[in-house]
Amino acid sequence: MRFNDEKKRGIILYLLEKIDQNVENPSQIVSETFGINRSTVHTYMKQLVEEKVIKKVKRGTYELTDSTFQYNFSKNKNEIKNETNIYNMSLKNHIADLAPNVQEIWEYAFSEMVNNVIDHSEAKNLYILVKRNYMKTAVVIGDDGVGIFKKIKNHFNLSSLSDAICELFKGKLTTDKDNHSGEGIFFSSKLMDYFNILSSDKLFMADKFDRKRIVDVSEKFLKGTVVYMELSNYTHKKSKEVFDKYADVNGGFSKTIIPLKNIFDASPVSRSQAKRVLMSLEKFQEVVLDFADIEWMGQGFAHQIFVLYKKQKPNIKIVPVNMNESVTKMYNHVINTKEDE
Numbered sequence: 442m443r444f445n446d447e448k449k450r451g452i453i454l455y456l457l458e459k460i461d462q463n464v465e466n467p468s469q470i471v472s473e474t475f476g477i478n479r480s481t482v483h484t485y486m487k488q489l490v491e492e493k494v495i496k497k498v499k500r501g502t503y504e505l506t507d508s509t510f511q512y513n514f515s516k517n518k519n520e521i522k523n524e525t526n527i528y529n530m531s532l533k534n535h536i537a538d539l540a541p542n543v544q545e546i547w548e549y550a551f552s553e554m555v556n557n558v559i560d561h562s563e564a565k566n567l568y569i570l571v572k573r574n575y576m577k578t579a580v581v582i583g584d585d586g587v588g589i590f591k592k593i594k595n596h597f598n599l600s601s602l603s604d605a606i607c608e609l610f611k612g613k614l615t616t617d618k619d620n621h622s623g624e625g626i627f628f629s630s631k632l633m634d635y636f637n638i639l640s641s642d643k644l645f646m647a648d649k650f651d652r653k654r655i656v657d658v659s660e661k662f663l664k665g666t667v668v669y670m671e672l673s674n675y676t677h678k679k680s681k682e683v684f685d686k687y688a689d690v691n692g693g694f695s696k697t698i699i700p701l702k703n704i705f706d707a708s709p710v711s712r713s714q715a716k717r718v719l720m721s722l723e724k725f726q727e728v729v730l731d732f733a734d735i736e737w738m739g740q741g742f743a744h745q746i747f748v749l750y751k752k753q754k755p756n757i758k759i760v761p762v763n764m765n766e767s768v769t770k771m772y773n774h775v776i777n778t779k780e781d782e
Contacts, residue, residue, distance in 0.1 A: 457494070699728065
């Protein structure tokens with residue numbers, strides 16, 4: 442059976458996706474999904490092997506063929522001073538064949554992360570690893586500087602590294618407000634399929650499903666910062682669409698989303714916890730509090746956010762989402778309770 446180019450491309454991409462996921466019998470799954478003979482799928486697989494898109498590991502098992510490239514830049518050699526030059530010398534040529542929207546995303550995110558190293562890290566060395574296969578591209582940017590979470594914690598006199606990461610969830614955080622907007626990490630994490638930052642003993646993880654986590658690493662990461670970014674070579678994302686999602690009509694960055702499950706290990710109960718969430722929110726016009734996976738909240742936490750803060754900052758809109766029945770009950774309780782003025 443012969444297919445047009447569009448359908449054939451769809452079959453091949455689906456096949457490669459299954460191979461990348463290490464599923465068993467990918468040819469059978471593709472055959473059943475598209476209603477085609479397994480011999481046709483095997484023909485495609487043979488072609489992909491010949492083109493070195495995939496390689497055979499053992500009988501019936503294949504994996505995508507990766508190409509890896511590593512670059513080192515030294516401050517002593519005056520090499521860590523311009524993010525555009527570093528982009529041109531490392532990543533640019535490896536993504537030149539990708540669609541314009543994909544190249545645009547990579548140029549933005551890569552430049553923002555390298556610029557952070559140049560302006561904030563005090564690093565002497567910058568390490569870049571580019572890993573690409575037919576389906577996706579991954580970039581690792583590492584430095585031997587002071588560490589991003591530690592620098593934020595010390596600059597803003599925060600009590601812990603977790604508090605520093607919490608601030609990163611909100612966006613618009615910078616230790617150099619005269620020269621930086623503080624939006625780079627926020628938007629880069631939204632643009633990428635997977636976005637991780639490892640620094641000190643904390644790992645911040647975000648993905649395309651808008652899931653975010655903070656993980657304690659078992660061995661202390663002694664120095665610097667490592668950023669991992671991964672993006673599909675065929676993504677339909679466009680930078681402008683992601684920026685517009687968080688912008689007001691004038692193009693300003695006016696909205697942030699805070700996933701509470703990534704801040705608290707247990708359901709939030711206290712006013713002090715609420716104050717931690719509310720820190721620096723005066724930069725925004727709208728704040729979405731995501732209660733997904735939060736089982737309940739205490740009266741003090743709810744009252745501080747939805748009553749007191751509303752009185753203090755009436756121009757800031759607080760929007761709770763994904764509240765279960767218990768959380769909704771407490772929310773309704775505090776906003777409907779009459780208080781003496």
